[in-house]
Amino acid sequence: MWVFSNRKTTTGKWLAYLGLWIFAAGLAFSEILGIDGTPNLLEVASIPMIVMGLLLIITSNFFNKKRSKYIS
Numbered sequence: 001m002w003v004f005s006n007r008k009t010t011t012g013k014w015l016a017y018l019g020l021w022i023f024a025a026g027l028a029f030s031e032i033l034g035i036d037g038t039p040n041l042l043e044v045a046s047i048p049m050i051v052m053g054l055l056l057i058i059t060s061n062f063f064n065k066k067r068s069k070y071i072s
Contacts, residue, residue, distance in 0.1 A: 012063030015056050023053025 008016065026049025027033070029042040 007064055008060065009063045009065055012060045015060035015063065019053045019056025019060060021053070022049050022056065026050035026053055 026046045028035070029038055030046035030050065031043060
C-alpha cells in the first residue's frame with residue numbers, strides 16, 4: 001500500500017498505521033454502516049475518530065526519508 005512504503009520514516013509509518021486503525025474504528029461505530037446495538041457513546045465518538053484518523057494519515061505524509069543525491 002502506498003501509505004506504508006519504504007520512503008517513510010518509522011514515525012511516519014506508526015502515524016499511518018495508527019491513523020488507519022482509528023479511522024476504521026470510527027467508521028465501524030458510525031451510523032453509516034447501521035450496526036444495531038452500538039452504544040450511544042461510541043456513535044457520538046465516531047465522527048471525531050474518523051477525523052482524527054484522517055489527520056494522522058495526512059500528517060504521516062510529512063515524515064519522509066531524505067533522498068540521496070546519487071540514485072543508482
